[in-house]
Amino acid sequence: CKIENCESCFSRNFCTKCKEGLYLHKGRCYVTCPEGYAAANGTMECSTQCEMSEWGPWGPCSKKRKLCGFKKGNEDRTRRILQAPAGDVSLCPA
Numbered sequence: 543c544k545i546e547n548c549e550s551c552f553s554r555n556f557c558t559k560c561k562e563g564l565y566l567h568k569g570r571c572y573v574t575c576p577e578g579y580a581a582a583n584g585t586m587e588c589s590t591q592c593e594m595s596e597w598g599p600w601g602p603c604s605k606k607r608k609l610c611g612f613k614k615g616n617e618d619r620t621r622r623i624l625q626a627p628a629g630d631v632s633l634c635p636a
Contacts, residue, residue, distance in 0.1 A: 547571040560586060580630050592634035593625035 543550070547564050548557035548571055556569035564571040565581060567588035575581060575588035582589040598620050605615035623634050 545570060592623060594634070595622040595624055597621045 543557065544554045545551065545557045547561045548559070549561050550557070550559040552558045552569070557566060557571055558569075560566045560571035563586075564573065565575050565586050565588050566572075567576055567579060572588070579588040579590055581587065600617045600619045602609050603615040603617050623631050626634050
């Protein structure tokens with residue numbers, strides 16, 4: 543392995559396991575995950591992977607919490623965060 547602090551490699555230039563205490567990100571080893579990334583559940587691999595539910599159904603057309611009596615309004619739908627990297631939901635989409 544030609545990569546600094548790497549314990550095992552997929553190829554000369556791509557690490558698959560870092561030495562103890564280091565984080566794996568895109569085939570390299572780091573002391574901390576790069577900005578915008580967090581260690582995945584219980585592992586030392588950096589990820590932005592958020593597992594999201596499917597979108598729910600569209601709600602009724604409403605305006606200021608009323609359902610009728612106007613020409614224009616909004617419809618809403620939601621989805622849930624099923625899994626966030628290191629439990630940090632701020633890394634997931636709204």
